Amino acid sequence: MADFTPPERQREPAGKRRRGRKRAKSPSKSPPNRASGEKQDAKRTQTAAQPPSDWRRPPHNHGRQAYAAIDLGTNNCRLLIAKPSGENFVVIDAFSRVVRLGEGLAHSGKLSQVSMDRAVGALRICAEKLRRRNVHLARSVATEACRRASNGEDFIERVRQETGIVLDIISAQEEARLAVLGCHILLEDGIGPAMIFDIGGGSTELILIEPGGPVPRIVDWQSVPWGVVSLTETVGMDETDADIRAARYAEMRRIVSDSFADFAERIKDAQTPDLRLLGTSGTVTTLASLHLELPQYDRKAVDGLIVPAASMRDISDRLSSMSPDERRALPCIGQERADLVVAGCAILESILDIWPAPRLGVADRGIREGILRSLMSADAEGHDTQTALRRIKRSAS
Structure with missing residues (x-):
């Protein structure tokens, strides 16, 4: 399936995209509301929800049918519903909620009852949206939290019984593939390999790609079990003492760098003067918002932005030295992200050490968009539910 462009605007070629030049503001007095920013994606739609992953309506008038993707991560539950539009697709509904499914997982090895209840509540909303939007074909995936939790399969069964949604616990490799499929169109033009990364709640994926053709070729990749939730819970952040905060940030940097050490060694020879x-992830979109000095999150301003890497490092350094209250006061961070963004900064800086590109492209898209492209492509080739889904799952193996 050909590359897509979001409905909000037609984007310029990658090499001509705007580049942000502003620096981040000092703390603002008005707390942000990231959720209101995320709702802009679905501004022209009504709120609603979803059914099983393998569910499909009769195969006719595919171009007019709606497709859906659910991504249940360690921190967020996200839904996207879209209809094909030529070579692209148009988003007709979206939903996002912080559920912190992986809260406490780093210490207990299990999903807690409270976190599962939050996730099921969000998935009920998704299930209803799928029904209301008359979805033709949907795929729902769960990632690192369910991969790691000893009760992950039990949770998947509970979701099926209570919402009708059949969650597919995907591998880290499939997670990386879907992220690339969903966002690679935003990569700057250039020569040689490029790097795409996805900082999640429970894991981070680094993917070396060779652009070319409708879908880039994955040359090498690595996933480590460190995301904003798992790293924060493992190392922690001090509430008051600046010296302890600095020491813990340095420990976060060390842990992530050590985890990626073998991968960093493997890709050394792939680096060229034209690093892209x-x-x-929420980390890069949040930092990009601070770079632009946005009063609240705005997807249209952030998705596709090119930011100097030095600016992202500078913002990361300042955020890591702030107290939680100071971070909560910053636009586009607020209560939900104040305790997690520092771990994201540590992961981002470690990635910039591994792949020292002068600029960083920012994508507010990824796994869900990758799922939609996979569904639409497989559905165009197959003519029954099982054929379409088998094609998707074969491409993941």
Whole structure:
């Protein structure tokens, strides 16, 4: 399936995209509301929810049918519903909620009852949206939290019974593939390999790609079990003492760098003078918002932005030295992200050490968009539910 462009605007070629030049502001007095920013993606739609992953309606008028993707991560539950539009697709509904499914997982090895209840509540909303939007074909995936938890399979069964949604616990490799499929169109033009990364709640994926053709070729990749939730819970952040905060940030940097050491050694020879880097995650979109000095999150301003790497390092350094209260006062961070963004900064800086590109591309898209592209492509080739889903799952193996 050909590359897509979001409905909000037609984007310029990658090499001509705007580059942000502003620096981040000092703390603002008005707390942000990131959720309101995320709702802008679905501004022209009504709120609603979803059914099983393998569910499909009769195969006719595919171009007019709606497709859906659910990504249940360690921190967030996200839904995207879209309809094909030529070579692209148009988003008709979206939903995002912080559920912190992996809260406490680093210490207990299990999903807690409270975190599972939060996730099921969000998935009920998704299930209803799928029904209301008359979704033709949907795929729902769960990532690192469910991969690691000893009760992950039990949780998947509970979700199926209570919401009708069949979650597919995907591998780290499939997670990386979907992230690339969903965001690679935003990569800057250039020569040679490029790096795409996805900082999640429970893991981080680094993917070396060779652009070319409708979908880039994955040359090498690595996933480590460090995301903003798992790293924060493992190392922690001090509430008051600046020296302890600095020491813990340094420990975060060390842990992530050590985890990626073998991968960093493998890709040394792939580096060229024209290094390109693209990130998809709440960390990079939040830092990009601070770079632009946005009063609240705005996807249209952030998705596709090119930011100097030095600016992202500078913002990371300042955030890591702030107290939680100071971070909460910053636009586009607020209560939900104040305790997790520092771990994201540590991961981002470690990635910039591994792949020292002068600029960083920012993507507010990834796994969900990758799922939608996979569904639409497989559905165009197959003519029954099982054929379409088998094609998707074969491409993941």
